Amino acid sequence: MASNPKSGTAVAADVRLVETPFDPSAELAHFTAAHPSAGGIVSFLGQVRAGDAVEALELKHYGPLTLPGMRGLAASALGRWDLLGLLIVHRSGIMNPGEPIVLVAAAARHRRDAFAAADFAMDHLKSESWFWKRERVGGAWRWIEPRPDDYADLARWDMPGPV
Amino acid sequence: MSLKLVFLGRLEDAAGAPELTAPLPQPATLSALLGSLPPTVAEAVSGGRVKLALNGRIVPCSADTPLSDGDELAFLPPVSGG
Numbered sequence: 001m002a003s004n005p006k007s008g009t010a011v012a013a014d015v016r017l018v019e020t021p022f023d024p025s026a027e028l029a030h031f032t033a034a035h036p037s038a039g040g041i042v043s044f045l046g047q048v049r050a051g052d053a054v055e056a057l058e059l060k061h062y063g064p065l066t067l068p069g070m071r072g073l074a075a076s077a078l079g080r081w082d083l084l085g086l087l088i089v090h091r092s093g094i095m096n097p098g099e100p101i102v103l104v105a106a107a108a109r110h111r112r113d114a115f116a117a118a119d120f121a122m123d124h125l126k127s128e129s130w131f132w133k134r135e136r137v138g139g140a141w142r143w144i145e146p147r148p149d150d151y152a153d154l155a156r157w158d159m160p161g162p163v
Numbered sequence: 164m165s166l167k168l169v170f171l172g173r174l175e176d177a178a179g180a181p182e183l184t185a186p187l188p189q190p191a192t193l194s195a196l197l198g199s200l201p202p203t204v205a206e207a208v209s210g211g212r213v214k215l216a217l218n219g220r221i222v223p224c225s226a227d228t229p230l231s232d233g234d235e236l237a238f239l240p241p242v243s244g245g
Contacts, residue, residue, distance in 0.1 A: 143176070
């Protein structure tokens with residue numbers, strides 16, 4: 001729970017780390033229905049890319065840090081923009097091409113707050129959250145190292161650097 | 164005493180398992196623990212960008228960090244995003 005910086009009212013974020021596939025359409029429908037006073041809802045869906053010879057993707061997390069870190073990120077976004085609601089659903093475990101990895105949605109009275117908060121949340125989830133990723137190609141798993149672009153994305157927000 | 168060691172990301176491959184139990188004489192420190200590990204594992208977890216979490220909290224990597232029986236120590240390489 002964090003206070004909306006403009007109205008001072010409490011806004012709850014819905015932040016979940018899930019081990020099994022989720023339905024982004026159903027999540028978004030539920031989130032939209034829960035925020036009828038929002039003038040705009042911006043969402044981002046990340047999914048496992050098909051066609052790169054990648055057979056599967058696995059995301060590993062560390063229980064004591066990963067979900068608490070995601071909640072902290074949501075609180076930062078709620079404190080920074082005028083939001084009515086924020087949804088973050090993130091997978092852990094093994095995923096197949098085409099399966100959803102992450103869904104972020106931000107509801108706000110006005111669209112710019114919603115766009116910015118969703119963008120901010122994604123940049124931080126990609127570069128700062130406690131996830132380790134590996135992919136299976138030709139039957140062999142290999143760990144993915146962080147990309148320099150992820151750090152550059154984070155620098156856009158003028159925040160402390162990645163962990 | 165014994166510690167639970169957790170190896171995240173590529174460190175799991177270096178350690179040969181995602182978790183290990185490390186027996187150590189008391190009183191123990193981080194440097195004593197590293198000295199008790201196989202050299203290849205100690206080298207992998209001592210890399211510049213590996214962070215440490217002791218019982219779920221990030222702690223500075225200091226050789227004299229005290230360790231207690233039952234502690235969970237996690238080695239966290241750079242994260243690679245969602």
